[in-house]
Amino acid sequence: MAATIKDIAKLAHVSIATVSRILSDRTESHTEETIARVRKAAKELAYQKNTAAIELVTKKSNVVAVIVSATPTNFSNQIIDGIQKKAAKHHLAVIILYAGENNTELQRKALQTVAERSVMGILLLAINLSPANLKFLTKSTIPFVFLALSFQDKTIPFIASDDFQIAYQATNFLISKGHRKIGLAAADFHISYTGYRRLAGYQKAMQEHQLQLVPDWVQDGNYSYQSGRRAIQAYMKNTQVTAVIANSDLAAMGVANQALDFGLSIPNDLSIISIDGTDFCTMFRPQLTSMTQSFYEMGSQGIDCLLNRKLSTAAQRFTAVSIQERESVKNI
């Protein structure tokens, strides 16, 4: 079977303690000759260290767990990319677990899995934890940070965009283009803090410009493609809206396609600004103007945060958002 340090010790005629030291690069006080002999033996036996044993004795782990939702978002890849790159720099291994979409059971299972493995930290990508699961997490002593999701609670660490600002700026942008009747589509305004804040940002901008707030212009959803379609289906009874803020790129595509299906032209009949700014914005026609979030940065900072955390500081950070003008918003 797999070789152990004991085998190496035997082959190299040294003690296991010596092997242990040398293989973990604690070579300060060892003969060049011994070191070489041990290394050679290790290679010969194709030695693979047993992480379970190491973690058992050191009570440490160098893997960070990323929990992602199977949600219809597509920015996860960018975040994971950021996580991956930064983690590699610090010699951390990263494992990813799926937790379904608002599935308490699956969330619990994922949390359980990582807790049993005593990972060094947990990154939660756009995961809306149930209260019970959140409590489980906070009690677990494992450092964690939420990514791409913000909280009102000051004790929960997160790295995300300022959702109020996103919607506020998007609305102002549309207003600056001459729009007065602006829809807000496909977010869970009454469920998540994210949705709540975006609604607030939108309302603030509208009010600051003495613009009418029509309830029907705000269409609930879950950031999905279908949510986007449904928003336009609802607007149809009320074609006054000249521009809509879609709460995800996927939703924006749904909005656009349903509008197209209704015979509307974009952006001539309807302007769209999308929130996220992933690659799909340029792959769709017309190319989607977007409020672009710094997903890569979120992932990268997530690792930093885990590394620096002394188990007490609850860091809450906002990453930059910027507006990318493409083809889906028209000056009217």
Place this chain on the structure above:
Amino acid sequence: MAATIKDIAKLAHVSIATVSRILSDRTESHTEETIARVRKAAKELAYQKNTAAIELVTKKSNVVAVIVSATPTNFSNQIIDGIQKKAAKHHLAVIILYAGENNTELQRKALQTVAERSVMGILLLAINLSPANLKFLTKSTIPFVFLALSFQDKTIPFIASDDFQIAYQATNFLISKGHRKIGLAAADFHISYTGYRRLAGYQKAMQEHQLQLVPDWVQDGNYSYQSGRRAIQAYMKNTQVTAVIANSDLAAMGVANQALDFGLSIPNDLSIISIDGTDFCTMFRPQLTSMTQSFYEMGSQGIDCLLNRKLSTAAQRFTAVSIQERESVKNI
């Protein structure tokens, strides 16, 4: 710190062996009363089992590792979904590791990570392993299966679509619609077995119909959006092609957009059939006709395969492909 079975034993006034048995549901020979007492104590201490310790002694693991490439494909989610569902049924935990795109270094690192953890199996999603890494994997005694990628070598287990058939059927479909000048775009025909087989299927179909094989109609690439665009850029010098087979949905979108940018209409001026059939086919306009692969099924069967493998049987299975007619192919 975290409670151990020793703590529970003390609290419940039993031995650690009893605790161990009860907590792992080996309750056959235990008093209802003891069981209750132990369970209560465990709950009280918020006991979390230490997986590292368990794996150390049992030399078993119930986690399967999935290695995915950061490649510009988008079907991974479907495969992972299939893996997840089937794994849950068997009480397996799944962890996912990224291995970059044809990055030997990252591949090695991912392989190393899972080898050190002695997972119970490895699923490789569309990963083109370097020869050295493949050798490392085969020597490791850990069961593995490639997903969405086939091999000529009969000893390498995989579950994938029959790439020859995919291209053969796609080509025949186009021919049945009246097309004679058919392009094949955006695969790595001279690098991967997948590309090689698809090229062969295409050529076979063309030849069977006495159709001309024009080298320029076959455009190399890497399944990416940009590959798709480049193919059309190349065709421009040679506008004879009336239909193209795009080797991925992303590539198909690239093909379509570049054609659009050149002023072509789809499918009037150019028909497109896409290989993959993910959600993007219906989110794109015109909706993409596709050769749809059974990705979910691949993931699901991948777990079965791992479970049934006696470390010797090299299973090679093909999953179904079907053609979904949508809007991007025109009868001429």
Place this chain on the structure above:
DNA sequence: CTGTTAGCGCGTTCAA
């Protein structure tokens, strides 16, 4: 029905 004991593979004192 339950307890005792011996490791699993490794890092870490403490001596030598």
Place this chain on the structure above:
DNA sequence: TTGAACGCGCTAACAG
């Protein structure tokens, strides 16, 4: 500079 011995938390015989 090196080695012997202990223990991390747990399971698996083997007693009783």
